[in-house]
Each structure stands twice: as structure tokens, then as C-alpha cells.
Amino acid sequence: MRLLLVEDDPAQLDPLHLVLSEVGHVVDAVTDAETAQWLIEQKDYDLLILDWMLPKISGVSLCHQYRSAGKTAPVLMLTAKDTTIDKVTALDAGADDYLVKPVDVVELLARVRALGRRSPQWIGDTLSIANLHLHLTTLKVERQQTQVQLSGRESQLLEYFLRRPYQVLTREQIELALWEWGTEPESNAVASQVRRLRQRLQAVEASDWIETIYGVGYRLSPPPQSA
Amino acid sequence: MFHRSRRNLARWFTWSMGSILVSFASAVYCIEVQDQLTSFDQALLDKIQVMAASVEYRYHRGNWELNLEHVPLLGSNSLPLDSNLVYARWYNERGQLVQFVGAFPSEQLEEQPTFQTIRLSEESSELLRQVTFPVTHHQILIGYLQVAISLSPVQEAIAQMRLFLSVGVPVALGAITLTGWYLGGRAMYPIRNAYDHLQRFTANASHELRSPLSAILSNAQVGLILPMGDGQIQRDRLSQIVKTAKEMSQLVDQLLFLSRSTEYLSPEVLKQFDFGVWLENLAVDYAPKLEAQQLQLQTQFPLIPVLICADPDLLRQAIVNLLDNACKYTPAGGQVCLRLSTSVRFATLEIADNGIGIPPGDLPHIFERFYRVDSARNPETGGFGLGLSIVDQIVKVHRGQIRVSSTVNRGTTFTLEFPLL
Numbered sequence: 191m192r193l194l195l196v197e198d199d200p201a202q203l204d205p206l207h208l209v210l211s212e213v214g215h216v217v218d219a220v221t222d223a224e225t226a227q228w229l230i231e232q233k234d235y236d237l238l239i240l241d242w243m244l245p246k247i248s249g250v251s252l253c254h255q256y257r258s259a260g261k262t263a264p265v266l267m268l269t270a271k272d273t274t275i276d277k278v279t280a281l282d283a284g285a286d287d288y289l290v291k292p293v294d295v296v297e298l299l300a301r302v303r304a305l306g307r308r309s310p311q312w313i314g315d316t317l318s319i320a321n322l323h324l325h326l327t328t329l330k331v332e333r334q335q336t337q338v339q340l341s342g343r344e345s346q347l348l349e350y351f352l353r354r355p356y357q358v359l360t361r362e363q364i365e366l367a368l369w370e371w372g373t374e375p376e377s378n379a380v381a382s383q384v385r386r387l388r389q390r391l392q393a394v395e396a397s398d399w400i401e402t403i404y405g406v407g408y409r410l411s412p413p414p415q416s417a
Numbered sequence: 418m419f420h421r422s423r424r425n426l427a428r429w430f431t432w433s434m435g436s437i438l439v440s441f442a443s444a445v446y447c448i449e450v451q452d453q454l455t456s457f458d459q460a461l462l463d464k465i466q467v468m469a470a471s472v473e474y475r476y477h478r479g480n481w482e483l484n485l486e487h488v489p490l491l492g493s494n495s496l497p498l499d500s501n502l503v504y505a506r507w508y509n510e511r512g513q514l515v516q517f518v519g520a521f522p523s524e525q526l527e528e529q530p531t532f533q534t535i536r537l538s539e540e541s542s543e544l545l546r547q548v549t550f551p552v553t554h555h556q557i558l559i560g561y562l563q564v565a566i567s568l569s570p571v572q573e574a575i576a577q578m579r580l581f582l583s584v585g586v587p588v589a590l591g592a593i594t595l596t597g598w599y600l601g602g603r604a605m606y607p608i609r610n611a612y613d614h615l616q617r618f619t620a621n622a623s624h625e626l627r628s629p630l631s632a633i634l635s636n637a638q639v640g641l642i643l644p645m646g647d648g649q650i651q652r653d654r655l656s657q658i659v660k661t662a663k664e665m666s667q668l669v670d671q672l673l674f675l676s677r678s679t680e681y682l683s684p685e686v687l688k689q690f691d692f693g694v695w696l697e698n699l700a701v702d703y704a705p706k707l708e709a710q711q712l713q714l715q716t717q718f719p720l721i722p723v724l725i726c727a728d729p730d731l732l733r734q735a736i737v738n739l740l741d742n743a744c745k746y747t748p749a750g751g752q753v754c755l756r757l758s759t760s761v762r763f764a765t766l767e768i769a770d771n772g773i774g775i776p777p778g779d780l781p782h783i784f785e786r787f788y789r790v791d792s793a794r795n796p797e798t799g800g801f802g803l804g805l806s807i808v809d810q811i812v813k814v815h816r817g818q819i820r821v822s823s824t825v826n827r828g829t830t831f832t833l834e835f836p837l838l
Contacts (some may be wrong), residue, residue, distance in 0.1 A: 201632035201661050205639040205654065213641055223727035244623075270627035273620075295638040 191236035192307050192367070194218045196226045196252070197268065198244050202293075206239070209295055210302065211370075214329050214342040214349070218371040223247035229371060230256055235263050237305055242269035242280065248284045257284030264305040268293055303327060317352040321405040322396055324348055333394035343368070344387045351400065352409035360407040384408060423601040431596030435590050442582050449578055453571045457546060458532055465550045465564050468505070472562070474554045483559060491516055503537070503545055508561040515560065526561055534568065544568040620789035622672055625801055629665040633658050640737050671803045675786065675810065682814055686728040689838060692764050693718040693757055699733060700755055703740055711749035715755040724763045724838040727815050735811040738804045739831050740766045745800075746829070747772030762833045771828035780823060784809040 193215050197203040200221060207219040218233075220226050223244045230238075238256065253265050264286040269276065272290045280288055286308070287301055307315075307410050317324045320356035323332045329345040330337045340348065351359070361380045368383075369375045388397040401409045447797070473484035485491050491505050512526035529549055545690025547565040551558055637657050640651060677828045700716050707714045743753045747770040756767040775783060779790045789802040808831075812819045815835055823829040 199628060199632060201657055202628065202635060204657070205632075205635040208643060208650075209635075209639045268631075269629070270624040271620075272623075291627040292634040295635050295642060298635075 191302075192216045192233070193218070193237045193239060193302070194226060194229060194233075194235045196221075196223065196244065196249065197239075197241040198222065199241075202241075202291075205295070206293070206298065207357045209299065212342050213327065214345045214382050215302070216346055216368055216370060223252050224247075226252060227255070228262070230259070233371075237263055237302060238265045239302070240267055240285075241266060242267060242271060242276075250280055252284075253280070253285050254283045262306050266301060266305055267416060281336060319352055319410065322385045322394065322399070323351055323413065331394055331396075332392065333396055336394050338390055338393040340387075340390055343383060343388055347383055347387050351408070352415075356409050358403050358406055364407070419605050419612075422608075423598070427597035427606060429657070430600065431590070431594045434593045434597070438589055438593065439586060440562055445833060446578065446582060450575055453574055457566075457568070457571050458548075461532075461546060461548050461564070461566055464502075464566075465548055465562060468564065469550060469552045469562055472552055472559070474559050481559075484772050485516055487560075491518055503567055505565075506563040508563065510560050511557045512561065519565075520562075526563070527653065529681075529749050534563070534658035537567075544572060618675075618786055625668055625787065626672075629668070630663045632661045633665070636661075656793070668801050669809060671801065674807060675803065682728055682731075682824045686730075687726050688729055689724060689726050690729065692723040692835070693724045693765075694722075696727065696736075696757055696766070698756060699736060703737065705742075707744060707753060710744050710747075713746060713752045715752060715754045717758075719755070719757060719759060723757060723759050723760075725764055725835050726838055727835065731811045734765075735808040735833075736768070738808050742804060743768060743770035743772065743829070746770065746774075759837065762837055764834045764837055766835070767830055769828060769830040774825040774827055774829050775821075775823040776825055777823075780821065781819065783818075 193210060195203065195207055195210065195217050197206070197219075198221050203219055203221060207217050211216045216231055218235075220229065223246060223334065225293070226240075227247070232403075237285065238253070240252055242249040244252070249267060249269070252268065256265065265284060266283040266287045267280045268289050268291060269280070270291040277288055282408065286302060287297060287305060289301065303315075315326050319325065321333055322346065324330075326342075326345070326349065329340045329342065330350065331340060350367055365375050365382050369379070384400060384402075388400060391397040391399065396412075399412050401411060404407055449701055467788075471487045471489060473482075473487060475482050475484070475772050485507055488505075491507055502519075503772075504517065504522070506517040506522050507515045508526040509515050514522060515522050516527070526549070531549055533547045535545050535547055537545055544567075545565040546568050547563065549561055549563045552560050552562050636654050640654050661799070696717060697716065700714060704714055740753065747753065751771050754767065754769040756769070758765050760768075775790055775818055779788075782788045783790065784805050786806040787802040788806075791802075817833060817835040818833045819834075821829065822832075
């Protein structure tokens, strides 16, 4: 999923950013609400994780603005405030869930998975095409009882393809979807990522499922006989 | 919670004060009744003694003769003694009725106490006080004089008093209840203030402690969850944990300092010293830190000794806190001034900088715990918002005063006053 993570304290932001990327999400991590506001306008996210106490604009008012703009993606609030009134305030502002600091990373990941299931993008913990299955929680690809483990980045790419099967996807589209805001992918980054994914897919004899459309981009199309 | 306590206080106050009032009123009532009766009986006794004195008993022609003619009321040629005598009777020495005036009595005198309260008739509420008085002549009993007087004046006086008490005591009880309620409110007010203050403080403290805890926990967990990859990343994560833990311990120290009851300083930590000399030493120690920030330190100390009595460690902490703030909020090339002056009773220390200043809206709140001027809240400079409340507390414990004046972009001046010896 594509996540926006807003937390003003880098000491808390970095580990969460790292672990969320590692489990296969694309995370835009920012430390101030203004940048977050701008990003929300620019992009569509599957999930927002907001800290309550931000300088200038609080996470709650950010959430409120997001909902007022008619956006429906789930919002998870992180905060050190733990009274009932605080929880009610956050939920009434449009948050879907609520975690009190100190945040347990294992629980956070579970809640992110749970909220992801509620996202309009969600089609199950397993994405499939023909007899190829990608298990999103374990990042494993399965075909004919053979399994292979993918890295976070590889599974993001495969997930992106699986959600748009048979579509030609341009290099820019893939870049925009998979690279976090503020990072500048190298010119051949997409190509090398696709190459790595194909190597992984050799183990399940599906490396040729991702076609290269020269001058345009790539397309995921399983060969007819495997369907 | 406070309402319940206030109610309880008012209730206890009413109970205790009310009991005291009621017992006092009852005691006064009893004494008054006793008093009235005693004086009444005394008057009655006087009257009957006058009557007894007018009984004539003479030896006449070999016989003792009794003459009741001159006895007031009983006798025919007597002067009326008192109008409120209800009846008078004379019994001979064997207790047989001889002569009477008023209500019809029994023939034979029964054995009865000297003073007796009797009802005039079964249905009337009027009481009579009757006295039975043996009359003697040279130690020889010659008969009994029995007289009764209406008790109504005493009854009326007592009834009036009862009325006054039965109205006055409930009114006083009501007043006591209201007073108790009011006093309870007065007593609760500072407690409630302290409680609210503590609530706010606790909420803030827990918030401030949870953030670094969260950072430590998530860094450590991420280190455990993720495969051992780049050694540098792992080292960065560990150093992040160390840094956060240090910040946290600093915060815990500050919180402990603030929560300790420092109402007064124990005499063993108080020392007398020359404030000027002491400040010069402090300035020398602190100078490198200012130089590192490219700030100039200016000092102005009087030549005469300025003797104060203080806990040097606490005072040092307060002044260093203020200097740290001056460092944080003054851009490079700025100036920090330490000026000490004396008046008749106070040593006045000014710590001034020409830094970014404090917005006027924030000025009244800067000594509050956990208050941070929002623009100052950034990771590079952000403290916990406890530094100035610690300074405030230290100054107050030394019976001193602290004032602040500030102009945005012009600088801030803190003025501390300590009583001279």
C-alpha cells in the first residue's frame, strides 16, 4: 500500500518508516503538517498514519481537513494522549483507529494490515492472476506448490503489476507509485527492479510473465497455456 | 469528588456546631427554669413566713389560745397580702383542717413535701405552687399553714423562652449549615486548584515521557524484527536509542526536581557567599559554551561585596538554565549580558540577550510547566518546557522574585531579585 506517515520527532519517525517499507509498503514519511497537506492534495494514499501533536497544525485537524476534502482512505492516529475524551476527539475528527504511545511496532503493523483490508484497493491478503499468487502479509509468491520469498521492494512492484494486469505501465507511472516522495530514483532504477523481480520469479517459472514493451514500459500478462 | 467533599465538610460542620448549639441552648433553658422556680419559691417562702409571723398564740386564762384573726388572707381583719394567692389553709398540729380560704381542701393534711407543684384542676393547664409550712411557737408545733400561688408568671416566662429557642435554634442551625457550605467551598478552592494543577502536570508528564519511550521501543523492535543488514544502520539505531534514553533521563530528573516538595530550604544547604564573586566564577565556567555558539558575554558586577544566603547548587542550576535559553534563542554574533546590582534590600541580577525574543502572547505563560513557545519547538532547540518552571521554583524557594521582559527580534531580559543578608 501507499502510506503517508506524519510524525514530528525523527527518532520515532525513522524506525516506523523503515519497518513499514520493509514489509512492502511505499511510505512517504514527513515531519511537518504543511508538507503532509501538500502531499495529500497531490497523491492518493491507501492509508494515513498521523501523530496528534505536530507543530502548527495538529494531526487531528489534518485528519479533519482530509475528511472534509472527501477522501476516504483509512486514518490511523498515533498519540501519547490516552484519555477517553482524547480518543473520542480523534475518532470524531475522522480517524479510523487509534494507537497510544509508546507504539508497539508489531501491533502497529497488525493494525496497518487490518486497515489496509478496509481500503478500497483491497482484494484480499492474496493477489492472484492465473495460478500465480502473491501473499501480501508474508511477501511470498506461490505457484504450483512452489514458494519464493520476495523483498519488500520486489513485492511492491509485483503487487503494482497484479493490481493492473494486462495494462501497459510506463516507467514514470511505476516510479511515481513505488518511489517515496523526496527520493530521486536513478534513470534505470525501474529497469533493474524489474530485472530482479524476474530473477525471483524464475523459481516459480514465471519470469517471462512480465513483458517489456520497448519505448513504453512493461506489462504483466500470463501466457495463455498457464491460465 | 470536590462536591462530595464539600458536602461532607458542610455536614460535619453542621453536626458538630449544631450539637454544640443545641446542648448549649438546652443547658441555658434548664438553668433558666431552675432559676425562675428557685426565686419563685423564695418569694413564696417569704410570704408564708410573714403569714406565720402573724399567727398569735397566747397563754390566756390557763389555756393556750390560737388567734388567726390577723393572719393575712385567712383572718377577717387582715390586710390583703397578695392577690395571686389562690388559697390558704390552717391545719392544727394533728393535721386537721381548722380554717381555709379559696378552694375546698381535704379534712386531713397528708404527709407531703414542703414545696409541691399541683394542677389546679384535671382539665386546666394552670399550675399552682403549694407550700406547707409547720408553724412553731417556742419549739412547739402549733399547726400547719398551707398556701398556694399560681405559677402562671413563671410558666409564661418559660413559655416565652421556649418559643424563642424553638425559633432561634433552627434558624441558627440553618445559618450554621450555610456557613459550613460556604467555608467548605473556601477550603476546597485551593485544594481543587492544586488538584487541577497536578492533573495537568501529570497529563503533560505522561505525554512527554511516552514520546521518547515510543522512540526507544520502536527503534529496538525494528532492530529485532528486521534482518541483520547494514551494520551502520544498526549502529545508528542503537545510538538513537542511547540519545533518546539520555533525553528521557534528563526529563525524569527535571520532573523529580519539580515534584519534590521544595517549600523551604534546609539550613544545612544554605551558604552565605558573595554573589558577585560567585557569578564571576560561573561566567568563567560558562564562557566556552557561549564562544562555541559565537556569542559575546558581557558582565557587570559591583565592586562591593553582595552577600546573599542561598543554596549555591540550586542557584547555579537556575542561572545556567537561563543562560542556556539565552544561547538557544540568540543567533550567532549576538550578545548575552550578566548584570548584578544592589538596592537597599535586594540583589538584582539581569540576564539579557539580543536574540529572537518571546511573543507577547506567550510571555504570561513561560513559567508554566511544559509550556513551549511554539516557534521555539523544533528538534534542534526543543527542551521539554520545564527549564523556566525550574528556575521559577528555585527563585521562589530563595524568597526571591523573577520578572521577564521581551521584544520579538530584539531580545529578552530576565530579572532576578534575591533578598540581601
